[in-house]
Amino acid sequence: MQVTTLGEALYPSPLRYFVSDSLRLAERIIQRPDEKMTDNIAFELAGPREKLFFDAKTTRAGIVTCGGLSPGLNDVIRSLFLELHHAYGVSQVYGFQGGYRGLDPHLGKEPLLLTPELVDDVHKKGGTFLGTSRGPVDTAVAVQNLIDKQINILFVVGGDGTQRGGYELYKEAKRQNYPLAVVGVPKTIDNDIPFVSQTFGYLTAIEEAAKALDRAHVEARCVNNGISLVKLMGRNAGFIAAGATLASQEVNFILVPEVPFKLEGPNGFLAALKKRILDRGHALVVVAEGAGQELLQNNTQLKDASGNILLNDIGQYLSTRIKTFFEDEDIPVHLRYMDPSYLIRSTRANAVDSVLCDLFARNAVHAAMAGKTGLIIGKLHDKYIHVPSELLASRKRVMETDGMLWQGVLASTGQPASFY
Ligand SMILES: Nc1ncnc2c1ncn2[C@@H]1O[C@H](COP(=O)(O)OP(=O)(O)OP(=O)(O)O)[C@@H](O)[C@H]1O
Ligand SMILES: O=P(O)(O)OC[C@H]1O[C@](O)(CO)[C@@H](O)[C@@H]1O
Numbered sequence: 272m273q274v275t276t277l278g279e280a281l282y283p284s285p286l287r288y289f290v291s292d293s294l295r296l297a298e299r300i301i302q303r304p305d306e307k308m309t310d311n312i313a314f315e316l317a318g319p320r321e322k323l324f325f326d327a328k329t330t331r332a333g334i335v336t337c338g339g340l341s342p343g344l345n346d347v348i349r350s351l352f353l354e355l356h357h358a359y360g361v362s363q364v365y366g367f368q369g370g371y372r373g374l375d376p377h378l379g380k381e382p383l384l385l386t387p388e389l390v391d392d393v394h395k396k397g398g399t400f401l402g403t404s405r406g407p408v409d410t411a412v413a414v415q416n417l418i419d420k421q422i423n424i425l426f427v428v429g430g431d432g433t434q435r436g437g438y439e440l441y442k443e444a445k446r447q448n449y450p451l452a453v454v455g456v457p458k459t460i461d462n463d464i465p466f467v468s469q470t471f472g473y474l475t476a477i478e479e480a481a482k483a484l485d486r487a488h489v490e491a492r493c494v495n496n497g498i499s500l501v502k503l504m505g506r507n508a509g510f511i512a513a514g515a516t517l518a519s520q521e522v523n524f525i526l527v528p529e530v531p532f533k534l535e536g537p538n539g540f541l542a543a544l545k546k547r548i549l550d551r552g553h554a555l556v557v558v559a560e561g562a563g564q565e566l567l568q569n570n571t572q573l574k575d576a577s578g579n580i581l582l583n584d585i586g587q588y589l590s591t592r593i594k595t596f597f598e599d600e601d602i603p604v605h606l607r608y609m610d611p612s613y614l615i616r617s618t619r620a621n622a623v624d625s626v627l628c629d630l631f632a633r634n635a636v637h638a639a640m641a642g643k644t645g646l647i648i649g650k651l652h653d654k655y656i657h658v659p660s661e662l663l664a665s666r667k668r669v670m671e672t673d674g675m676l677w678q679g680v681l682a683s684t685g686q687p688a689s690f691y
């Protein structure tokens with residue numbers, strides 16, 4: 272699947288190795304004997320192109336970071352800048368501040384002109400030094416501002432919402448006949464972006480979450496009938512909870528959005544927890560924030576500024592239900608509810624994530640300089656690819672319950688496949 276290009280690439284690249292525009296990577300590479308591979312998407316491979324659409328001498332680029340924090344945002348900004356500056360010779364790179372708001376000159380601060388000195392050690396800190404936000408921007412105003420500032424390339428670093436926003440900006444620039452390259456870098460600790468096997472920040476987040484689980488385990492073990500209940504992020508998918516569970520190996524029960532569960536009844540979660548307490552005298556329970564929403568009354572459906580549904584607190588709910596259940600059963604327990612959610616995403620990236628950030632960012636620059644637009648950098652089968660932004664909207668990525676990650680989780684916790 273070819274992504275949109277702004278026009279013929281005429282400028283020779285200053286780089287020394289290149290990836291051909293005609294190479295493709297199939298989305299599915301494992302084939303069942305009876306399966307026809309007709310609907311298999313073939314993605315363009317990312318990487319430097321021999322000819323560039325933009326002349327580095329006159330090109331201006333912008334970077335914006337949006338949505339929730341994820342370890343590695345500063346690494347991505349830094350690598351985008353350094354690749355543009357050192358490898359391609361683009362000297363005017365601007366950091367738009369405060370998320371998409373920063374693209375509106377009436378709402379945001381002036382963009383920062385990035386320099387090697389400014390980005391020098393930003394990767395050593397968590398967060399994003401450009402700031403971030405949720406909430407919409409008027410795309411016509413934003414594109415007009417980019418035109419006024421003669422920005423030719425815009426890197427949008429963020430999750431699914433940010434990439435949908437990037438797609439709107441790409442369409443608006445096209446409508447205004449302005450040759451703008453909009454290239455997305457996929458960010459989220461939730462790891463739920465389609466066509467990206469691993470988003471940056473996920474591995475750091477599960478490393479931090481696993482530390483919290485280990486400590487919660489100690490709390491549960493050191494008292495009689497100790498129950499530690501830990502809530503972790505994961506709005507629509509349980510990747511963080513599952514990854515941290517495998518990293519920690521101490522979890523006895525894990526509840527995720529992909530697997531609905533019942534609390535009551537002989538096969539429900541509470542009965543299983545009671546058995547564990549009677550057998551072993553302690554338990555560690557992990558719940559992803561998006562799990563069990565069907566158990567909670569949510570008639571109002573409040574939304575955040577970006578339109579994401581505000582979830583009800585499954586952690587607090589479970590905590591109350593566990594407490595009253597054991598009171599009714601007349602079994603004394605020490606229940607501790609812990610919510611380390613924000614603490615796992617505000618740290619700096621670990622080494623593996625830093626490498627990932629660097630490669631995502633440099634591939635984003637290669638795509639933009641070649642004049643490709645309306646895409647995000649994806650990663651499948653260990654290869655970086657160009658994914659048309661339009662495609663993202665058509666898919667959701669959640670954990671496969673018959674996949675290796677979830678099956679590993681079931682094996683390590685010993686919990687049944689479902690509580691029904
Ligand atoms: N459909 C859309 N069209 C235009 N802009 C959008 C759209 N969806 C989201 N946005 C904008 O993208 C930005 C980021 O969106 P959101 O807050 O949902 O975070 P995200 O990028 O999904 O990251 P995460 O959910 O991982 O924290 C916000 O400014 C939001 O208004
Ligand atoms: O409170 P905030 O900043 O909106 O972020 C919370 C959301 O961010 C995420 O981590 C996604 O980035 C979700 O798991 C969570 O629902």
Ligand SMILES: [Mg+2]
Pocket residue numbers: 338430431432
């Ligand atoms: Mg999102």
